[in-house]
Amino acid sequence: MAIIEIEGVTKAYPARKGGSPVTAVDDVSLSIEAGEIVGVVGYSGAGKSTLVRLVNALEPATSGTIRVDGTEVTGLGERGLQKVRLGIGMIFQQFNLMHSRTVYGNVAFPLVVAGLSRQERHERIVELLTFVGLAEKAHAWPEQLSGGQKQRVAIARALATNPSILLADEATSALDPETTVEVLDLLRRVNDELGITIVVITHEMEVVKSIADRVVVMEQGRIVEEGPAFDIFARPRHEATRRFVRTLVDDVPDERAVEHLRTRHRGRLVTVTFRDDEATSGGSAQTAVFAELVARSVEFEIVFGGMEDVQGRAFGHLTLELRGADADVDAALGRLRELVPLTEVDPAREVG
Numbered sequence: 001m002a003i004i005e006i007e008g009v010t011k012a013y014p015a016r017k018g019g020s021p022v023t024a025v026d027d028v029s030l031s032i033e034a035g036e037i038v039g040v041v042g043y044s045g046a047g048k049s050t051l052v053r054l055v056n057a058l059e060p061a062t063s064g065t066i067r068v069d070g071t072e073v074t075g076l077g078e079r080g081l082q083k084v085r086l087g088i089g090m091i092f093q094q095f096n097l098m099h100s101r102t103v104y105g106n107v108a109f110p111l112v113v114a115g116l117s118r119q120e121r122h123e124r125i126v127e128l129l130t131f132v133g134l135a136e137k138a139h140a141w142p143e144q145l146s147g148g149q150k151q152r153v154a155i156a157r158a159l160a161t162n163p164s165i166l167l168a169d170e171a172t173s174a175l176d177p178e179t180t181v182e183v184l185d186l187l188r189r190v191n192d193e194l195g196i197t198i199v200v201i202t203h204e205m206e207v208v209k210s211i212a213d214r215v216v217v218m219e220q221g222r223i224v225e226e227g228p229a230f231d232i233f234a235r236p237r238h239e240a241t242r243r244f245v246r247t248l249v250d251d252v253p254d255e256r257a258v259e260h261l262r263t264r265h266r267g268r269l270v271t272v273t274f275r276d277d278e279a280t281s282g283g284s285a286q287t288a289v290f291a292e293l294v295a296r297s298v299e300f301e302i303v304f305g306g307m308e309d310v311q312g313r314a315f316g317h318l319t320l321e322l323r324g325a326d327a328d329v330d331a332a333l334g335r336l337r338e339l340v341p342l343t344e345v346d347p348a349r350e351v352g
């Protein structure tokens with residue numbers, strides 16, 4: 001069942017002083033299933049935050065329809081909007097904690113607004129802080145916490161009213177890599193154990209790789225590509241997606257990288273692409289490729305690229321230097337082309 005349905009949604013902002021009007025979200029359609037973790041990726045200005053604000057009913061769409069948990073958000077009155085917002089938790093890059101309240105007070109806040117009694121609040125707060133692993137920090141002040149701890153408090157607060165959706169807007173962008181992993185692990189537990197649908201907005205492919213089931217790529221207000229996480233990484237089609245994937249794993253070396261490689265490697269250079277879902281009959285594609293080279297007496301060395309793991313499946317691009325008799329290398333390449341996608345790097349170059 002779709003829990004968020006966005007159909008043909010556009011959000012246009014009038015011109016700011018001296019500027020021109022901006023279409024921040026441009027005819028976007030997207031359906032998110034209950035229980036999914038969806039990563040929305042895009043560079044600054046792509047319209048990700050605007051899309052989230054529309055879903056969260058913080059701003060009205062210019063046109064199109066948005067349904068959250070079956071309720072059409074567009075056209076709702078303030079009371080209806082508040083109800084929709086109660087079903088959506090939100091976390092941000094800067095945590096947005098109230099500094100004049102303790103951890104306990106921050107988590108209590110939405111529960112006070114929701115009208116829970118003191119005793120009910122207390123039980124819920126203890127439960128939430130235990131879930132995020134901060135029960136012992138209940139009486140600490142936000143400034144006494146690390147970034148990761150602050151985000152965990154923010155997550156506890158966002159979950160207080162039992163939302164069915166959690167929107168995370170660059171929630172790990174201010175954190176170091178280790179703390180990022182911690183927070184992403186917690187988000188995965190929120191999804192697994194509480195069944196909450198999560199939309200993660202980010203410009204970091206590392207984040208998407210480690211948590212998203214499905215990935216949506218935005219550019220200039222539009223969705224330019226979407227698909228299961230593995231497909232997005234292993235078979236990016238749009239140039240924007242390719243650029244994002246390249247931030248995580250190198251593909252064909254560019255001119256500068258080739259120049260650098262040539263200072264040490266004189267043989268034929270080829271980049272081969274491996275995808276775990278394309279295993280050949282005799283085993284993995286890697287095994288088949290390397291066996292072919294060995295059988296043809298072609299020496300090889302991996303000189304560039306790497307492999308990554310997305311949802312338990314490997315993919316990547318390895319640039320190999322091949323050395324051997326021309327005829328053997330040519331014959332091996334002919335066979336390799338049947339096995340895997342292969343690009344010869346600087347084929348025009350005279351090799352000696």
Ligand SMILES: Nc1ncnc2c1ncn2[C@@H]1O[C@H](COP(=O)(O)OP(=O)(O)OP(=O)(O)O)[C@@H](O)[C@H]1O
Pocket residue numbers: 013014016022023024042043044045046047048049050051
């Ligand atoms: N209230 C507003 N008034 C006018 N223009 C806006 C407003 N909010 C956003 N925009 C513009 O809409 C476009 C999309 O912005 P948005 O913040 O949604 O992008 P983003 O992908 O989330 O980027 P970032 O990560 O930098 O926030 C940008 O060009 C931005 O300047």
